[in-house]
Amino acid sequence: xxxxEYQAKTLFEKFxxxxxxxxxxxxxxxxxxxxxxxxxxxxxxxxxxxxAGGRGKGTFTNGFKGGVxxxxxxxxALENAQAMLGNTLVTAQTGEAGRKVQTIYFTxxxxxxxxxxxxDDEYYLAILLDRATSCPVIVASTEGGMEIEHVAxxxxxxxxxxxxxxxxxLQSFQARQIAFSLGFSGEIFKQCVTLVTKxxxxxxxxxxxxxxxxxxxxxxxxxxxxxxxxxxxxxxxLFRHPxxxxxxxxxxxxxxxxxxxxxxxxxxxxxxxxxxxxxGAGLAMSTMDIxxxxxxxxxxxLDVGGGATKDQVTAAFKIILGDANVKGIMVNIFGGIMDCNxxxxxxxxxxxxxxxxxxxxVRLEGNNVEAGKATLAxxxxxxxxxxxxxxxxxxxxxxxxxx
Amino acid sequence: xxILVHETTRLMVQGITGDFGARHARLSLDYGTxxxxxxxxxxxxxxxxxxxxxxxxFNTVAEAAKQTGATVSAIFVPPPFAADAILExxxxxxxxxxxITEGIPVRDMVRAKRAMAGRRTRLIGPNCPGLVTPxxxxxxxxxxxxxxxxxxxxxxxxxxxxxRSGTLTYEAVWQLTCRxxxxxxxxxxxxxxxxxxxxLDVIKLxxxxxxxxxxxxxxxxxxxxxxxxxxxxxxxxxxxxxGFIAGATAPAGRRMGHAGAVIGGAEDTAAAKIKIFExxxxxxxxxxxxxxxxxxRIWKG
Numbered sequence: 001x002x003x004x005e006y007q008a009k010t011l012f013e014k015f016x017x018x019x020x021x022x023x024x025x026x027x028x029x030x031x032x033x034x035x036x037x038x039x040x041x042x043x044x045x046x047x048x049x050x051x052a053g054g055r056g057k058g059t060f061t062n063g064f065k066g067g068v069x070x071x072x073x074x075x076x077a078l079e080n081a082q083a084m085l086g087n088t089l090v091t092a093q094t095g096e097a098g099r100k101v102q103t104i105y106f107t108x109x110x111x112x113x114x115x116x117x118x119x120d121d122e123y124y125l126a127i128l129l130d131r132a133t134s135c136p137v138i139v140a141s142t143e144g145g146m147e148i149e150h151v152a153x154x155x156x157x158x159x160x161x162x163x164x165x166x167x168x169x170l171q172s173f174q175a176r177q178i179a180f181s182l183g184f185s186g187e188i189f190k191q192c193v194t195l196v197t198k199x200x201x202x203x204x205x206x207x208x209x210x211x212x213x214x215x216x217x218x219x220x221x222x223x224x225x226x227x228x229x230x231x232x233x234x235x236x237x238l239f240r241h242p243x244x245x246x247x248x249x250x251x252x253x254x255x256x257x258x259x260x261x262x263x264x265x266x267x268x269x270x271x272x273x274x275x276x277x278x279x280g281a282g283l284a285m286s287t288m289d290i291x292x293x294x295x296x297x298x299x300x301x302l303d304v305g306g307g308a309t310k311d312q313v314t315a316a317f318k319i320i321l322g323d324a325n326v327k328g329i330m331v332n333i334f335g336g337i338m339d340c341n342x343x344x345x346x347x348x349x350x351x352x353x354x355x356x357x358x359x360x361x362v363r364l365e366g367n368n369v370e371a372g373k374a375t376l377a378x379x380x381x382x383x384x385x386x387x388x389x390x391x392x393x394x395x396x397x398x399x400x401x402x403x
Numbered sequence: 404x405x406i407l408v409h410e411t412t413r414l415m416v417q418g419i420t421g422d423f424g425a426r427h428a429r430l431s432l433d434y435g436t437x438x439x440x441x442x443x444x445x446x447x448x449x450x451x452x453x454x455x456x457x458x459x460x461f462n463t464v465a466e467a468a469k470q471t472g473a474t475v476s477a478i479f480v481p482p483p484f485a486a487d488a489i490l491e492x493x494x495x496x497x498x499x500x501x502x503i504t505e506g507i508p509v510r511d512m513v514r515a516k517r518a519m520a521g522r523r524t525r526l527i528g529p530n531c532p533g534l535v536t537p538x539x540x541x542x543x544x545x546x547x548x549x550x551x552x553x554x555x556x557x558x559x560x561x562x563x564x565x566x567r568s569g570t571l572t573y574e575a576v577w578q579l580t581c582r583x584x585x586x587x588x589x590x591x592x593x594x595x596x597x598x599x600x601x602x603l604d605v606i607k608l609x610x611x612x613x614x615x616x617x618x619x620x621x622x623x624x625x626x627x628x629x630x631x632x633x634x635x636x637x638x639x640x641x642x643x644x645x646g647f648i649a650g651a652t653a654p655a656g657r658r659m660g661h662a663g664a665v666i667g668g669a670e671d672t673a674a675a676k677i678k679i680f681e682x683x684x685x686x687x688x689x690x691x692x693x694x695x696x697x698x699x700r701i702w703k704g
Binding site: 129131132134135136149165166167204207209234235236237239240266268270278279280281282283284285286287288289290291292293298301303334336337365366367388389390391393 | 430482483506507508509510511512513514516517518551552553555556566567568569570571573574577594596597621623624626627628631647649650651652653654657659660661662663664668673689690691692693
């Protein structure tokens with residue numbers, strides 16, 4: 001689960017991680033009050049709150065450029081916020097449709113310090129799971145404010161990693177290693193040790209999947225601040241964090257994915273025109289792959305899990321049919337334990353209930369498969385049977401492409 | 404032999420009184436597996452009955468092991484309590500803990516895995532279908548079925564199968580069985596980012612197992628485990644290996660059902676892994692329908 005920057009920074013503050021002072025608004029009439037709380041000596045940052053990245057370089061559908069704006073005066077901040085709030089921001093990560101900006105976050109602009117070589121005093125800091133060791137890892141870099149993948153590719157020597165032993169947690173010497181690796185000394189060094197320690201505590205206590213601060217910066221006044229904050233949480237651990245669940249913003253999630261989750265379905269929309277309905281995540285992924293292999297284009301990932309009951313299949317068909325691009329459906333079920341005939345009856349009912357008119361190819365394998373195939377054949381519906389995954393994929397691709 | 408579990412392996416089920424655990428305990432009993440104990444805290448002394456089988460239930464794993472000689476546990480405990488159930492297995496010095504449970508918090512697994520480091524108990528999973536060593540009876544009856552795989556699709560033989568995904572494992576097993584090729588042991592290592600046993604761990608066991616003559620390795624996008632295994636295979640493996648990687652069409656940054664199936668970077672993609680498989684001499688299946696044939700192209704059995 002992802003949260004907005006302003007929510008992440010509120011949590012940072014609770015854990016003692018230094019951030020610029022800020023205030024969030026959801027309506028235009030709150031703007032003046034929010035700005036009044038902030039010190040505008042160095043100006044204000046006006047930041048659109050959407051989950052997608054690339055906000056600064058984004059463009060609103062009304063033509064306004066930039067989802068993150070520096071504003072020298074209170075009047076300019078108000079003007080920028082009014083241009084953003086309620087409008088749709090398109091960034092490199094949102095897709096063409098963009099996202100409606102429903103919250104604006106104002107912060108006191110920081111007086112960015114300079115390094116001796118004249119570069120901005122910006123750094124990178126992140127905490128996440130290292131899958132190779134099954135331990136948390138802290139990643140730091142002197143190259144803040146840019147894509148970390150870019151830094152890792154071109155200047156890997158500028159990335160520092162510290163692995164944390166979960167048995168004892170982050171040690172002081174490790175926080176010092178990070179601060180030294182970033183070249184800090186004196187007062188900033190101490191602030192960095194504190195910030196890393198508190199940030200790790202937040203990551204661990206709140207079951208974060210990832211915490212990323214980019215940039216982390218040093219101000220001219222000698223303060224180390226988390227200027228941006230990207231936080232995601234482990235979905236499996238949400239049951240023990242009701243305060244985190246309360247931060248969920250359904251506006252940022254795909255309506256069909258939310259609907260699917262109500263029926264225990266795992267659904268992800270893609271750009272293609274052949275929908276698939278599969279049991280098991282690995283099989284669902286490879287069903288998409290085999291459709292593409294035979295020249296088709298998958299419209300979605302959809303895992304009905306181990307069950308595939310009539311209600312689930314009906315719900316799945318309705319979600320699939322909600323995608324106007326879909327021109328055909330492939331059902332791929334390996335009914336190892338469950339009775340294929342029960343699944344076949346579910347499919348027939350679902351087709352009748354949804355009034356499905358699109359080509360449908362069903363591949364059933366497993367327990368009582370002959371009875372299942374007979375049920376499909378006797379249904380009077382135009383359901384094409386596939387003998388294997390390859391056979392079913394070739395049939396649905398042909399049916400869709402020849403239309 | 405087979406690897407990890409055999410026809411004579413004595414099994415306990417943690418969470419045997421829950422719906423999920425009970426259903427699969429019955430199927431294992433029907434398959435002829437030596438399921439000798441159940442564990443549900445507070446229900447010790449009760450008996451799990453099915454088709455004439457009477458399986459005693461214990462309050463603790465240690466007691467179940469002591470009373471019945473069970474050396475392996477299948478864990479069907481709900482996610483908030485599953486890591487605790489796993490750690491109870493290492494406390495009792497079992498040979499193997501197989502965690503079927505899906506949805507265990509990553510932090511719990513990070514701690515559990517750290518606690519088990521250096522201990523004798525091996526963990527398989529979590530979020531896995533379990534493992535099967537097929538029996539020699541009709542439809543492989545009499546084998547050791549731990550977890551949720553359908554038993555009857557197997558056939559005793561000489562191919563080792565290792566996979567993160569349940570249904571893809573069944574797909575590969577069924578393809579082999581339909582072509583008359585049996586399996587030594589089929590291991591589902593699970594779809595979570597933190598798991599107890601890796602592809603490589605299982606490949607090494609297959610490499611050392613005299614009954615295993617050939618191997619199918621099924622992987623996914625996300626993480627580096629398949630690549631690590633492929634490089635080891637190139638350097639050390641004496642047996643022919645076929646492979647498949649799911650997720651060629653998966654978009655970057657999205658979790659494809661399994662918590663671990665997320666493309667994190669350029670190295671994580673299916674195309675990158677397939678390329679490395681090919682470089683390492685693994686016969687790559689172009690589609691999931693082609694897994695058994697990909698093996699039979701390099702191994703005549």
